[in-house]
Amino acid sequence: MTQDAPWWKSGIIYQIYPRSFQDSTGSGMGDLNGITSRLPHVADLGADAIWISPIYPSPMKDGGYDISDYTGIEPLFGTLDDFDRLTDEAHRLGLKVLLDFVPAHSSDEHPWFQDSRSARDSGKRDWYIWHDAAPDGGPPNNWISEFGGPAWTWDDTTGQYYLHIYAREQPALNWRNPDVADAMLKAMETWYERGVDGFRVDAVEHLTPDARLRDNPTNPDWHPKDGPARSLFRTFTSHQADLFAHVRAMRSVAEKHGRKLLVGEAYGNLDEVMLYYGANLDGFQLPFNFELINAPWHPRGIADFIDRYEAVIPPGGWPNWVLGNHDRDRIATRVGNGQSRVAKMLLLTLRGTPTMWQGDEIGMLNEAVPDHMLQDPWAINNPGTGIGRDPVRVPLPWDDTHGRGFTTGQPFLPLSTVPSVAEQDGDPASMLSFVRALIALRRAEPALSFGSYERLHADNGVLAYARTAEGKRLAVALNFTDAPQPLPVRGKVLLSTIHDRDLAAVDELRPDEGVILEP
Ligand code: GLC
Numbered sequence: 001m002t003q004d005a006p007w008w009k010s011g012i013i014y015q016i017y018p019r020s021f022q023d024s025t026g027s028g029m030g031d032l033n034g035i036t037s038r039l040p041h042v043a044d045l046g047a048d049a050i051w052i053s054p055i056y057p058s059p060m061k062d063g064g065y066d067i068s069d070y071t072g073i074e075p076l077f078g079t080l081d082d083f084d085r086l087t088d089e090a091h092r093l094g095l096k097v098l099l100d101f102v103p104a105h106s107s108d109e110h111p112w113f114q115d116s117r118s119a120r121d122s123g124k125r126d127w128y129i130w131h132d133a134a135p136d137g138g139p140p141n142n143w144i145s146e147f148g149g150p151a152w153t154w155d156d157t158t159g160q161y162y163l164h165i166y167a168r169e170q171p172a173l174n175w176r177n178p179d180v181a182d183a184m185l186k187a188m189e190t191w192y193e194r195g196v197d198g199f200r201v202d203a204v205e206h207l208t209p210d211a212r213l214r215d216n217p218t219n220p221d222w223h224p225k226d227g228p229a230r231s232l233f234r235t236f237t238s239h240q241a242d243l244f245a246h247v248r249a250m251r252s253v254a255e256k257h258g259r260k261l262l263v264g265e266a267y268g269n270l271d272e273v274m275l276y277y278g279a280n281l282d283g284f285q286l287p288f289n290f291e292l293i294n295a296p297w298h299p300r301g302i303a304d305f306i307d308r309y310e311a312v313i314p315p316g317g318w319p320n321w322v323l324g325n326h327d328r329d330r331i332a333t334r335v336g337n338g339q340s341r342v343a344k345m346l347l348l349t350l351r352g353t354p355t356m357w358q359g360d361e362i363g364m365l366n367e368a369v370p371d372h373m374l375q376d377p378w379a380i381n382n383p384g385t386g387i388g389r390d391p392v393r394v395p396l397p398w399d400d401t402h403g404r405g406f407t408t409g410q411p412f413l414p415l416s417t418v419p420s421v422a423e424q425d426g427d428p429a430s431m432l433s434f435v436r437a438l439i440a441l442r443r444a445e446p447a448l449s450f451g452s453y454e455r456l457h458a459d460n461g462v463l464a465y466a467r468t469a470e471g472k473r474l475a476v477a478l479n480f481t482d483a484p485q486p487l488p489v490r491g492k493v494l495l496s497t498i499h500d501r502d503l504a505a506v507d508e509l510r511p512d513e514g515v516i517l518e519p
Contacts, residue, residue, distance in 0.1 A: 008096075008286065009450065010048075010450060012355075013048070013263070015356065016050050016358050018031065018032070018053060019393070023408075024037060027409055028407050028409040040093065042093075042095060049095060049097070050098065052098070054100045055083070055100075059107055060076075062169070066107035067107055068106065070190075087195045097196050101199040103204065104173065105203075105206075116130075118157065127179065128173060129174050131152070131161050141214070145229065147166055147381050147382075148378070149168075149228070176211065185249060193257075199250075201262055205266040218231065238266075244278070247276060250262060251278065263286040264287040292347065299460065303458035310351070310453060319350070319352030323356070323360065326392060328392065331343050336512075341431070351467065362430075365416070365417065365418060393413060395407070395413060395415060395416065403415070405422070428500075429500070438495060447467045447469040461479060466489075473518075478514040481512075482512055485509045496515045
């Protein structure tokens with residue numbers, strides 16, 4: 001299978017959040033030319049593809065996930081010419097380019113919505129989801145926005161409510177109207193024709209909320225720290241049966257343009273996530289597997305999940321793993337700096353395509369963001385709760401000049417406190433050097449990318465597994481604790497998370513140590 005496998009099976013995807021990657025103009029916010037100038041960093045790391053969070057025209061009420069033109073470029077980020085240069089440079093460096101596609105909602109400033117809200121008989125009225133008030137004048141049902149508050153906003157002009165699963169500035173598109181589906185698929189085609197290699201498809205579980213608008217049931221185990229939206233189960237807003245036809249349609253457009261890659265974002269349980277592969281593997285090639293983001297940091301629990309996941313992937317389907325993204329706590333904050341090396345070894349040696357979040361390669365942390373700098377509507381709608389995603393989205397620190405090499409202006413979010421890329425580069429003890437070495441080993445050893453997976457050991461301290469391909473077997477042993485642990489499998493050690501480790505003398509796992517070895 002290694003011979004003609006598509007690139008993404010052995011590939012590593014690197015997520016770029018354009019606002020925080022590199023500013024080239026002094027605006028304080030990142031942009032496309034900034035990304036282009038930093039592509040060598042991604043290529044040197046050993047990644048195979050970049051996925052860029054939305055770069056389309058946007059009022060930026062949700063960091064670009066509120067789109068007012070699906071085929072343009074946000075002027076803050078640059079121009080279509082800048083985008084073409086970015087793509088050319090990425091391809092020259094051997095990197096594929098994946099864009100973010102946000103099908104479930106547009107911005108309220110999209111001309112389609114402006115038209116839709118102008119009159120009940122507008123030709124675009126049915127492109128969004130409008131409904132009369134409940135008899136008491138309130139919203140049509142009990143659905144709660146993912147960012148808190150009702151999922152419905154009253155519009156005076158036409159005297160109806162419109163649905164928005166996220167912010168009120170993100171009205172839900174009505175995919176049951178074939179014209180909407182057509183227009184959105186055409187937008188995808190435009191980008192394929194411009195040379196993109198695929199998409200990460202955003203919040204796709206929300207594509208076709210229940211047509212009968214039934215109330216969602218209450219969640220008896222809800223805790224306020226999870227945010228208001230989790231107080232209800234998403235029974236009638238997520239994973240509705242008729243959305244999968246649209247997933248298949250996206251896939252056939254992708255195939256038509258030369259086997260482009262679709263990565264799907266659909267938060268759900270294992271059975272729900274599996275649906276997105278499609279009954280005949282005609283859905284997304286990679287429906288995101290978010291377990292490592294959610295799971296308690298415990299070797300036995302993670303080992304059990306790996307077994308369950310491996311067991312339910314449909315025949316011919318390919319696994320994938322994610323450790324962090326622009327929506328979730330930084331891994332180094334969640335599990336600590338020492339364990340975050342172990343976590344990266346896990347991410348990059350499990351069977352399946354890994355997606356890396358920008359800055360995790362240098363151990364970036366959640367950073368404190370003062371109220372006056374908050375950008376995230378989720379944080380702004382839930383003051384005083386600590387909820388919000390700005391802390392994981394602060395700019396990458398490239399060097400130690402003013403603005404840490406990110407900007408010559410005033411950064412739109414506070415600067416990171418971790419050692420910069422420049423400082424870590426060439427320091428053999430740094431996180432960056434470790435991640436580069438780990439990826440280099442992964443690229444050199446087919447067992448680590450294509451190999452079969454076999455659990456060797458899992459207890460309260462250590463997880464160990466074997467990966468085998470082309471007759472070669474490697475083992476990975478990970479100490480999830482800050483105490484020494486017995487090494488459950490012996491052999492020639494090829495890499496340790498501890499940089500100055502004498503690899504010939506590893507007879508136990510040190511605190512926070514992971515090793516890759518040849519038994
Ligand atoms: C996805 C994105 C998130 C965004 C939401 C609405 O979950 O990852 O950042 O807020 O969709 O588009």
